[in-house]
Amino acid sequence: MTGLRFAAPEYDRLAHTLLAHDEETCAVVFTRSGGSEGAWIAADWVLAPVEAYSHRDGISAELRPAYLVEIANRARKEKLGVALVHTHPRAIGQPCFSTIDDAGEQPLSDYFGRRVPAASHLALVVGPDGCRARRLGIGDEIPVWEIGACARALSYPGLPEISTRAHDRQVRAFGPRGQAIISHIAVAIIGLGGTGSALAQQLAHLGVRRFILIDPDVVEMTNLNRLVGATPADIDRPKVEVAARHIRGINPEAQITARQADIVDEATLPTLYGADFLFLCTDSHASRAVVGQLAYQFLLPCIDMGVSITVRENEITHVTGRTQMLAPGLPCLVCTQALDGEQIRREMLTLEQRAADPYVQGIHEPQPAVISLNSTVASLAATMFLSAVTPVPSAARLQFYDGLKGTVRPAIASLVSSCVVCSPIGALGKGSLWPLPVRPHGARDG
Template identity: 55%
Template sequence: MVEGLDHHPLSHPAGIPVRPARLLLGGCRPASHRRGDAAKFGAERHPRDHRDGFVVLLAPHRRLEPQSRHALLMDERRDRAHEAGAMSGIRFAAPAYSGLTSSLLDADGLESCAIAYAHHDAATSTWIVGDAVPVPEDAYERRDCVSAVLKPSFLIDVANRSRVTGMAVIAIHTHPGSSGYPHFSSIDDEGETELAPYFAQRGAAVPHVALVIGPEGCRARVLGAGESIDVWEVGERLLLHSPMPGRAAQKRDDRQVRAFGEPGQRLLRRLRFGVIGAGGTGSLVCQQLAHLGASWITVIDPDLVEATNLNRLVGSVPSDVGTPKVDVAARMIRAINPDATVIPLRADIVDEDVAKLLATFDFVLLCTDSHASRAVVCQAAYQYLVPAIDMGVSITVANGGVTHITGRVQMLAPGLPCLTCSGTLDGEVIRREMQTPEQRAADPYVHGVREPQPAVLSINSTVSSLAVTMLLGAVTPVPVKPRHQTYDGIRGRVREIAVAVQSQCIVCSPAGALAKGPTWNLPVRPARPEGDDR
């Protein structure tokens, strides 16, 4: 029972125009009606094969009405261009999608249904799944290998929960006999013309979604609209479960396609990367992404090039002193990959209006030495299901000599420990870094000025390469397993680190920010009042 539903306005009867015994969802489609790549998977060989089956939700008019006797359970840079293939669409926190699919398809060939509830972010066209469960057995009126009929009272409960929570409904059903990616059927099309207005009227005022799952993939679309939606599962790997269109690999990509295949190359090309920090490690990451064929890169850094940066800032020349670091990075990326779309943004990721951009990326590479920026990006990775890789380098000097050379690379994604779990963040340092210069000057607990740290290009290169290789393990079939590594430059060792996920962590657990999307605030520096130029 969801709190507040007993007093929900939908507890009062209200009619909607639905014909008796209306088919609301279906899956059976003759092969001649199938679209896209169906023939590739054998539809032409079996023109009368109806093994896909169908899901049927019967909704007689008099029973789909909410009735008192039923228990009522239940800025332009943010525009996501669909043609870019960015990670707009449905985002499941791993292993939710895989677990749900396994449960639904393990039903002795019976058609199965599930309902997911998602936070919809209109600015990024994403549905961040917060809860996904199979339909309980007692919610089916009948069920066999070619159909599943749900009780209308169950749909009423679903709509009411959506309305109270403000979450979108994702109506899920299976085609257990399908080959390749399943297709929505003509019965699906017809049924959604009734189901879509019902959820629009009785559920939350957000776009709702239909998702069909088969043994080899899935398809999703806006309920009743036909607009295709990608389906992602975000965890230690970033998996696209729906079809991935895209042009063939170019000749320049030949050697790496031989390593991780053309699908991996297509995914690299269509993801939108955010590189936070364009200094020593950030410039190297930008260089490697460009060579790998990444086509959409936003680089964010507030700083200008200084003479002391030139020893490690890849792509820079002496005349760049005084130039924004992001402009140097953008110039280098375009020189390597002229087809790339690069957005240089001279800004600080801890500022409220800039941090909002994190939800528009598909993968973030965090290349700063700031605890505050790490806190912001870390929470966004779990809150918006946008995976990130954090990296850092430290050279310790004492008594005139180097005593320690260390590096750290850690992926941040559902199922993996966050920076809070690993004890990486210092709350007092975050507090100071979030202050404005005026606030810092007035703070009696802040003393002195931060000293510049030693930095060497070759050591930065080692850590940056570990991070990019970890990225390849997350988005391509390259079997790179570690998601948290440390580098000991003195001993020449790279070691995998195991850290336990804290079950009640405020950042990475369901009790915290995980999959909360736009309903939670990020730990950012608030925007200054208009007219305040301090």
């Protein structure tokens, strides 16, 4: 996800604090790398104290050099970037950078470039009706996001004008801007099996144009009953290739990055840094642990989904599915106890390590799977995605499907205040500062 990302509700807090003043007001957002070029994570922000101003009125403000030195020293010491923030309190509509801003930014860009050369720095202007951001002194505008239960595009420069004819019926539901956002953001699908292939089809029909597809496996005969888009001729073909072909059949202009690789491998994970929204469609606890932590650590919203059919003594006893959004302010997979630590350990082992481990016995037993259940859960996930990025007013972020009762039940789970994954004292917003629980480069699961 490119641009500047705030963990909800930090942007709202910043804007409310700044706009409480009638005079132009300044603040500093300290940033971390978002993992890819053009991506920043808001790590902290401070309001400029009254004594920091050398000049301040309703249309302009200037900070004292001593305060800028203080800011640069902290940024360099803590290995952070700087986003200089000021308000246009009288702006109507989305604020724009003024000629005064243009003239003042270049010396600031030169100063912070010299004092904190390891980071790239930003400017952010905030008004009553929105905000706008750009690289400090350069002028290239960047998106601004607030990531929580909704992925709010606070500012999205260059959002393309799109033809709404093909998606006329859904544009009538959530508007042309919502459709434009869907068409512009990059979506990553991890796992292109039963749920992942069904989801890819739905997202392509919804108008998503930019896909990142990751799955290490090839199509097997036993996959054909539930792998959307696959035919017998696809046996031994990588699942990501089948999914990419199916997506292009729906939208020939789709931009697709397909990797036949395991997401838990250190070399594969950076592929996700270029995504704006993640879908976790695997039954591997290790991959869910890795991607689940990445969602909070890099503020990349994610929807995790799973299905299960339980058969005992030749009778179906349970048909269930779940969808859970992972984002700041929402409980993670650790909080909801959806991960098995011992299973994660086993899945991270190489074949050699498994052979030597006395606690790993037997082979994986295939579980029952049918396309109808996969498609139901994929549909729940697609609708949850729509409600996160467009005005679709669906609030559920954790849902349980019971196929025997024919019910979908929204649920509310509690955040664990000291959680190592989703709390501020844990991985939340740490970006590249914290390690991720990946399989080290050079170690491979055969």
